[in-house]
Amino acid sequence: MLNKLLQMAKLITNDDTLRQYLPNVFTTVKGEVSLFDKVKVDIDLAENWVIETFVSTKTFDAICGYADDKPIKVITAKLIASEALRRAIPSLDLVLTPNGFGVVSNQNVAPASKERVDRLIGSLADYRDDCIANLLPALVGASQWLTSSQASFFGETLFPDLAITEQVKGTGSKWERYLSLRPKILDIEASLAEEFFSPELMVRLRNEVLRRTHTADLARVINAIRGQVVDILNGGSIRMRDMIDVVNHIRCYPDLFPEWHASETAKLFSPPIFKNKKESRGYFF
Numbered sequence: 001m002l003n004k005l006l007q008m009a010k011l012i013t014n015d016d017t018l019r020q021y022l023p024n025v026f027t028t029v030k031g032e033v034s035l036f037d038k039v040k041v042d043i044d045l046a047e048n049w050v051i052e053t054f055v056s057t058k059t060f061d062a063i064c065g066y067a068d069d070k071p072i073k074v075i076t077a078k079l080i081a082s083e084a085l086r087r088a089i090p091s092l093d094l095v096l097t098p099n100g101f102g103v104v105s106n107q108n109v110a111p112a113s114k115e116r117v118d119r120l121i122g123s124l125a126d127y128r129d130d131c132i133a134n135l136l137p138a139l140v141g142a143s144q145w146l147t148s149s150q151a152s153f154f155g156e157t158l159f160p161d162l163a164i165t166e167q168v169k170g171t172g173s174k175w176e177r178y179l180s181l182r183p184k185i186l187d188i189e190a191s192l193a194e195e196f197f198s199p200e201l202m203v204r205l206r207n208e209v210l211r212r213t214h215t216a217d218l219a220r221v222i223n224a225i226r227g228q229v230v231d232i233l234n235g236g237s238i239r240m241r242d243m244i245d246v247v248n249h250i251r252c253y254p255d256l257f258p259e260w261h262a263s264e265t266a267k268l269f270s271p272p273i274f275k276n277k278k279e280s281r282g283y284f285f
Helices: 015-020 035-055 057-064 071-091 114-139 149-154 162-166 174-197 199-211 216-233 240-251
Strands: 094-097 100-103
Touching (some): 035 071, 057 071, 114 162, 162 174, 174 216, 216 240
Antiparallel strands (some): 094 100
16 A cells, blocks of 8 residues: 555665665575565655655656766665665565675674664665765756756755754754754744845845855855854854944845845845935924
């Protein structure tokens, strides 16, 4: 029933392909169930997870049609393989030996300890996260990805990849930490937009960061905002002087930052000038 609910795997479809991305797995003994058959459901789950979370169906179909040695196809396959095995390990009769995995098929191989299995699952999560970190920048140039809901998800902040997890203190896998940090980032960016940079300009900056098209002038503003977000996530406070300096830079270049100059936020930094007129109720000499 579960298989019927899942899109069947398209990228890793047999044991030989799976083993390309898991080089230390022992060869299956004749008559024994192949590793692919043991983890097939997990491969289906992992592939669907990658499609729904990162790639999109249209982009994934395009990636499947690329040459086998194209980097984005290799990274995607490694991501699926590592996530599938990470999911499957608790239910597999695999053990970790100095040379890689072993299948418990006779008395010559002793089962791995729980601690070693846990470390293996952790290392696979780290490897998976490294694949995610490499995949996200590569997706920008992939077919139809920028128009997908997945691209929109990562483009909703100035941090469309996992690099933020290396700048903010914390423990655990990078992917889980990124998901944990994301709501906080959204909240901080929204506050900075309202108080200093305007929601309109922030939309543009996020779009430029996602597409990696920002110029040096935009990079100055982007880096300042991102640095402020990181400081707050690490327990710091708003560096008011630095933020005002960035706003003053924006004010000096209306052609570069038209979104800000046309925004309600800009009015906070350009209050109306009072002119003393005789007809004014508060007129004075």
